[in-house]
Amino acid sequence: MNIPEELKYSKDHEWIRVENNIAHIGITDFAQSELGDIVYVELESLDEKLNEGEVMGSIEAVKTVSDIFMPVSGTVIEINEELESNPEMVNSDPYTDGWLAKIEISNPDEINDLLDANAYKKLIGAE
Template identity: 60%
Template sequence: MNLPTDLKYTKEHEWIRVEGDVAYIGITDHAQKELGDIVYVDIDTLDKEVAQNEVFGTVEAVKTVSDLFSPITGTVLEVNSHLDGSPESVNSDPYGDGWMIKMSIADPSELDALLTAETYGGLVGA
């Protein structure tokens, strides 16, 4: 299982990568494998403030729909438009082309409560 050590993780299987004062967010390699083939990503929170642990969208796989939970509080600045035509990017490259949103960071201290790759790996049995 791919667990980049430069990312933080949530128990709900999202990852977050901080670049300056913005964060990129997506779902983990473990989550995409559990969901199976992803056919649609629905995110309607562009330009909206989302609280930590609040739903910012959904991801639809062949057999299920799953909520996406924000690891931090912030405003959604960008939705990955690449996913409109290629939702399978979440399966093939969950930490790269398959990122879902870019958001501002309202409270940097929230990052401290997130999981390291090692802790998340232990949670999912990696």
């Protein structure tokens, strides 16, 4: 199970990488493996300001659909348009090519509420 040390994680299995006040967001390797083969990613929240915990989109796998939640509050400034034609990138490379969105963080203090890699490993039982 790939759980990069430099990222932060939500209890809903999203990861976040912060650079200045911009964050890349995706789903974790654990989440994509639990979902199975991803066939569609829906992110219609471009330019929307969303609060922590609000739904920003959904991921459809062969047997299920799962919501994607905002790990911190902010405005969605970019979505990964490559996923429209290649949703399987979330399965093959969830932390780089399979990123979902970039957000401009509106409340940086919320980052402190996220899990580090060790806490996320404990959450999913991967210690």
